[in-house]
Amino acid sequence: MNIAVVGTGYVGLVTGVSLSEIGHQVTCIDIDADKIEKMKKGISPIYEPGLSELMAKNIEEKRLFFTTKHEEGFSTADVIYIAVGTPENEDGSANLTYVEVVALKISELVTKNTIVVIKSTVPVGTNDLIQELINNHKRTDVTIEVVSNPEFLKEGSAIYDSFHGDRIVIGARSEQAAHIIEEINKPFGVPVYKTDIRSAEMIKYAANAFLATKISFINEIANICERVNADVEEVAKGIGMDQRIGNKFLKAGIGYGGSCFPKDTKALLKIAGYVEYDFELLKGVVTVNKNQQELLLQKLKNRFDSLQGKRIAVLGLAFKPNTDDMREAASIVITEELVKQGAQVVAYDPISMENAKKLLVSSIIYVNSVEEAIQNADVALILTEWDEIKYMNLDLFKTMKTPIVFDGRNCFELDSLKDSMIEYHSIGRPVITREMTNALI
Known part of the structure; x- marks a missing residue:
């Protein structure tokens, strides 16, 4: 089936690539020309395991295309997915501006019967609003039906989730529209749950x-x-x-x-x-x-009279492993406060440092390895449970000026710290002091 996907953020790009992988002709649309040019070359704008490989494969097999022109994507599309952002307004509500802009584009350009699938996360009632918006502005006598099909992807495993999800939820007014979207998704082999539109949104x-x-x-x-x-x-x-x-x-x-x-x-x-x-x-x-998110800061303040002048290694910056996403990451709050307290912050993350530099305070020092980050550090903070941190040789902490570790992700088993001479603070577990050799409970 011919499919257009509007928006090439996390949801849109993963959706488009995955649909092309199961055999559909997919055109991804985005207004960012530089981003589109990179994606045409198989360069993913986001880090997600397996995504770049599937992009390159389906571009080569001529099932996946990218454009800045809505009319180019819509002209042959049987189904149009809306996967643009719904950022948070100042009051916490969802901003639907981008969704509404796409709906108006659809009204203006679509000239044949089409199903519009809202993939973006939207408040209950939005599909009805978009249906009304399209009906009020469409220029030709065509049937355009809006269907809710929310995404349930986890960053860091989104490609895997596409093919091994727990369910695909479809909310539609008509059984025919629901059946078409079910058929589109059938090759994924994931159970389909069909319901009404507002229940799907909820x-x-x-x-x-x-x-x-x-x-x-x-x-x-x-x-x-x-x-x-x-x-x-x-x-x-x-x-x-x-x-x-x-x-x-x-x-x-x-x-x-x-x-x-x-x-x-x-x-x-x-x-x-x-x-x-x-x-x-x-x-x-x-x-x-x-x-x-502020718990480690409190633990540090309880442990030290002052952080002024202390060299603090921050291991992991992304909000979770296997992604470069810094949105709402604990590292933002923690590093800002450390700098305010007069600490020298040395940070390492295997993937997200470029994104981090755009958000974190400018005085942070970025290095290229765990080893470099903790060298001569007074304290190490673990904020993201990357595998290379979880499975690191604990003896490396002995290269610190003082081997004191505050682990915000409970990366290490307490037994592994026995006889390590490392002072170890974690979440919801007893503190291990350097004096403890055989006193673990």
């Missing part, structure tokens, strides 16, 4: 809010564990064995970040507010996460 927000709730919950349990001398890793394993709870999203740390959870939880709070419902639980989730 499913996306409810799913992300629930996962964010699990993260904030285990972080609250971690904070209690520290006070009662329990180990949150053991607690998480124990409760995760209960099939009603499950073991995913129970990793204690310094909170969630990225483009979805922070934005979507706040947007859902606004949706609740519009219907005069006070979503107290979700308010707590957001507050807990904000506090959790």
Whole structure:
């Protein structure tokens, strides 16, 4: 089938490439000419494992195309996916400007019956709004039906998720439109759940809010564990064995970040507010996460009288591993405060340093390896659980001026630190001091 995808951000590009991989003719549209030229050469503007390889393959096999011209993409399209950004407004609501602009373009240019699929994360009622907008502005007597098909991709495993997802949600007014979108996605081999449009819109927000709730919950349990001398890793394993709870999203740390959870939880709070419902639980989730991002700073302040002049190595900057995404990353808040406190910050991330330089304070020193970052450092902070950090040789910490580690992602088993002479602070677990040799519980 001929498909146009408007927007080549994270969702749009992964969607377009994945659809081309299962055999569809896909034209990706973006107004950024430089970005389009790079993508025509198979150069991905984002880091995502496996994405560049699939781009190059499908460009070569002439199933994947890129253009800045909407009319070029729309002229042969049977289905148009809207995958533009819905950034957060100052009040936490979703900004639908880009979605509406694309809808008006569709109204202006589409000259045959077409299905419009909204892939962007949008508030409940948006599909109805876009349907009305298109109907009121279309220039020809054609049928354009809007369908909700929210994405459930995880950054760092988005290509894998496309082919191994838990479900594909389709919200449509007509069975025919739902069937067409189901057929488009059939080669993925992922279960399809068809429902009404507003329920499909809500499913996306409810799913992300629930996962964010699990993260904030285990972080609250971690904070209690520290006070009662329990180990949150053991607690998480124990409760995760209960099939009603499950073991995913129970990793204690310094909170969630990225483009979805922070934005979507706040947007859902606004949706609740519009219907005069006070979503107290979700308010707590957001507050807990904000506090959790500052937890390592509090631990540092409790450990040291002053950070003035201390050389602090920051290991990991992206909000999670296997992505270069810095949106809502804990490193933004933490490094800014460290610099304010007079520390010298030396940072390393295997992928996201170029993006980090655009967001973090200018005085940060960037280096090319973990080894270089921790050399002669007074303290090391772990903010992203990259594999090269999780599996590093712990003896490297002995090259620090003082081997003191604050691990915001619980990368290391406590037993592995036995006899290491490393002072180790983690989340929801007992502190390991250099004097402890055989006292681990």
